[in-house]
Amino acid sequence: MKQPAPLVITKDLIAQHNLTDDEYKKIVEILGREPNLTELGMFSVMWSEHCSYKSSRVHLRKLPTTGPRVVQGPGENAGAVEIGDGLCVVFKMESHNHPSFIEPYQGAATGVGGILRDVFTMGARPIALLDSLRFGGLDTAKNRHLMRGVVAGIGGYGNCMGVPTVGGEVRFDDIYSLNPLVNVFCLGIAHKDKIFRGTAAGVGNPVIYFGSKTGRDGIHGATMASDSFDDQSEQKRPTVQVGDPFQEKLLLEACLELMANDLLVGIQDMGAAGLTSSSCEMASRAGNGIELDLTHVPRREPGMTPYELMLSESQERMLMVAKAGKENDCIRICRKWDLDVAVVGTVTGDGILRVKDQGNIVAEIPAKSLADDGPRYERPYQPPAYQDMLTNLNYDAIPDVKDANEALLSLLESPTIASKRWVYEQYDHMVRTNSIIRPGSDAAVVRIKGTNKAVAMTVDCNGRYCLLHPYEGARLAVAEAARNLVCSGAEPIGLTDCLNFGNPERPDIMWQFVLAIEGMKDACEAFQIPIVSGNVSFYNETNGLSIYPTPMLGMVGLIEEADRTMTQWFKQEGDDIILLGSSREDLGGSEYLKVIHSREQGSPPYLSLEAEKVMQECVLNLIRSGSVQSVHDCSDGGLAVALAECCLSAQDRKLGAVVKLALGRLRRDAVLFGESQSRVLLSAKRENRQVVLDQARRLGVPAEVIGAVGGNQLVIYLGDEHSTTKTVDVPLSTLHDRWADSLERMLVQE
Amino acid sequence: MKIGVLVFPGSNCDHDCRHVFQNVLGQPVEMVWHKDALPAGLDAVVIPGGFSYGDYLRTGAIARFSPVMGGVKEFAQRGGLVIGICNGFQILLEAGLLPGAMLRNRSLHFICKDVYVRVENAATPFTSACTPGQVLKIPIAHAEGNYYTDPVTLAGLQANAQVVFRYCTPDGKATADASPNGSLDNIAGIRNAEGNVLGMMPHPERCAEEMLGNEDGRLIFASMLEAVQQIKSKLSIVGS
Amino acid sequence: MKAKVHVTLKQGILDPQGKAIEHALDSLGFKNAANVRVGKYMELDIDEKDRAKAEAEVKKMCEKLLANTIIEEYRYELT
Amino acid sequence: MKAKVHVTLKQGILDPQGKAIEHALDSLGFKNAANVRVGKYMELDIDEKDRAKAEAEVKKMCEKLLANTIIEEYRYELT
């Protein structure tokens, strides 16, 4: 085996490891000497933006993370929130943007693998996945290729694991062409008093590696640095990790069996920075050290150096700290599931992560310094010069809508609004037989077997709103996520996020980040929803062009009585259609302006958190009292699109509607397609009309009967009490054709 | 009725099958690890859906060699009820307990959605609770459900009423478009010549409860229950 | 010894993957490609000096596991 | 002309399928099989008389569609 030659750490080498001179000085200070190459590699990955959150940490601290239901906040593999009956939901969201751009199938697949491991290492059985995706326009072959690959990859991994992908979100904007976003949310269920954590407690306890063998996958380091090992190692080193969902399924079952048998002290998956991060983080959390002997690490290829072994990001691997004396029980269970397993170390009391290989010490670093003492930056921030240009929009220069039928159809077939059937039919969304509400309504709902409860989940973020005003955009995202849950009958109880931004070293990007955090904070505090886990993905930028700020949110809600869930589609001819909330001239940043007028400009819609809260309270009361038949919020494309969705989204039966909307002083397009917030469309049996209106009045929520369900068309009249004009009149079949198969039409072409 | 649900590495509908028999139908269930022998005293064996061995090489190709499959063959030869659902169907094909093979779906995609199937033979232990020609709505979730067999075997299947389910439109027409995967003759499920082994691609366990909005799948399990009770009562008459 | 195994769908069995690739090639402008068929290719090492024995082994592997002879045919070489 | 294309995973890239097959062969008693790697094999007809042109075509097809050159490598023959 080749040992790295005693190596001088040059300036180049430091730069290739993405460490600054100051960061390097700090490393020398911590060690009291120069690091060797392995140590340099370990610091470089642990102190990377991805692992250390060095640009975001000072701001993330502002987010509300506590609450009466919170069992585990940020800092562990995933967050946990109590739902009663001794159970809690464990959830988190993660990005796999960069890998998915390089190789969409494997990038997305391994993203799913990673988030699943985060959840089941906590002792939770994963029961639901959601995916939030951003692509450039489907008019280019490259973007179609990316989308096909990503969707296939998510399905390929999740389906094989037997975890249903029950919902998600896909939006399109050319800004994402070179930086598509692939964010995956996972939720699991665990006993509240049987949550496992990544801790290396108990000096003398054995440290056990299990799962797949280690290969040369995804080793960070710098290209040049690798030359010093071996001329060919670069060529041997795959830049892309390949996932093996079958192996992960075995890993999942083995983990749950290990946990059920009371053998473990702590456990953590090997995600980014593999063996290095799992060992030093577990040690650091317990205030202990770990001594690893790499000689025993199962490996896929000969000749791997300590540098490679410590930095490899091979998938489907775990590190556990077992109770002393339980090694053999652990090994037996791993073998039952055909996993590689080896005792690779021991917990020590000296706080040092000490790595040995073939009898030599190859690294010796204080675990806490490596895991927690990374740099923190208060990066400067400042609004970009172009911000005003974005928000200033002269509406007088934009003609009001002429052919509202055609405008509605164009919106319905635009990829962001069109049905996502082509996507979710490739995902097994029913396995585990819990999916009460499958993809296609405002939120996904899964029941919790053995209880009366169900959990609702949604992922949301409108990046364009965030571009136009990061603070407002983030507040709007929180409000929309909560609204989607409430519309399905759930009370929001927790939140996870995945903050996708450009380069934090740019003050304008940092400004977007800081404002978005402020917006999330204010909205979460108003709704009293704690953020219990999350992830930051910076550097989503190519050739100086950044993505829209996209703070993706994954929100979880609780339904106490699972048979009181609500769906968005109309149920019965003759039902009243009632609109809660009021419409304003909110065309800024709307899908309508983009699709019909090719403008992504203006101020995002106005949001009053107070009004939103009472509206949501009203909706929940109505659903819980069984007074309504369907509930759908108005979001992209406004009221007209929301109405069309109520007509079309039922699986078996489409129902038309005839409604009359007051124009007031507003433009026609603002009433039909404006994206005013805090509005919800209900349908209710005639005999419940008064109950609904009374409830709304009691809470001060504007409510109005705007029409009735029925017929084979969607008909919308605009006007006042004196005169109305039939502005929209489209057969359901036409609406359905344009909306339901639009994505498929775009994606099957080569 | 005592049910054995097989568990292969990669099975993932094993829990769902257990749930249906145990919690919906109130029958005792034993989970059978693929390396173990098939326990004695079972009334029926369920080979559940999932991705046994990751579906690597071909679906069901590796699972068929698991130690438990020897016992399943004997059990089937003795007339025991065996139902293979989705991946279970694929395993039964690879194991030769049912004729034919699976190709990839016509679309090359994994497809998960509700489909309609017509009950072509309601005189089997798996369909006795249905009426002949009844249309059931049952979800599918697979990438390889495009059933294929040679013309001679197909003729035999048709002649012996071994085609149990065909994909159809909601009003019961077995048109080519109604097949989600391109399978030969719209085949969604077949039985063996003796009638005690059934393979089907749709997942009845996913639609056997009111809370899930569809109970059509329950008919399959109710039929099995009835069949087992009949066999038992015959045995007890013989025994008495 | 190294065995190289080709497993392809039997003639006459529709090959949707081949069709899809053909279609994709066509729309990429490769107008003169036709009759695309897709199969599997496997390589493995066999620890066996005797050529005849090795051949017999590989044949058995193909029959038992590597190919499904209802839909597939196989061929192999040893090097 | 007929093109025969082999697409295999690059060295060092995990081959879960190969691993699973190896494991299965082992438990079937084929103890002397090792290092199973699985790839794709494609055959297609090319309507092109000029060998050099046909070769250039096939190479382009591989680069553009048949192989995913990030994780796979390819080779081809013309007959």
Ligand SMILES: Nc1ncnc2c1ncn2[C@@H]1O[C@H](COP(=O)(O)OP(=O)(O)O)[C@@H](O)[C@H]1O
């Ligand atoms: N990538 C996806 N995966 C699974 N389901 C999706 C995906 N994208 C959208 N869906 C589903 O389609 C429906 C409509 O999505 P969306 O328009 O984003 O809803 P909303 O505007 O209410 O947030 C939802 O049920 C959602 O879960």
Ligand SMILES: [Mg+2]
């Ligand atoms: Mg919604």
